[in-house]
Amino acid sequence: MRPICLAVLLMITAGCQRRLSATEVKNSLEKAMAAYLHQQQHPDSLRFDMIDVTYRETDSNYQCRFTIKLYRPGGSDTTGIVTGKVSKDFSTVSPL
Secondary structure, three states: OHHHHHHHHHHHHHHOOOOOOHHHHHHHHHHHHHHHHHHHOOOOOOEEEEEEEEEEEOOOEEEEEEEEEEEOOOOOEEEEEEEEEEEOOOOOEEEO
């Protein structure tokens, strides 16, 4: 009887995923979008820093608004907004 109870308890705890904190979600969203932008940009083009992200969680993804500071090759800079959807596992980014 005891091994069965232990097995059931182990399955219950192994099946539960830890809920990410707001800070962890924000950091993961920023990393996912930065990776996406690096993949999309041409060599020697703009450099950027992620300033902030606001997001809304849906059932299947995060709908996000990223504030990004862009640095041009000539030395000038500007701040821009990029919106996108990021999957719950942070592996897929698609622009809105």
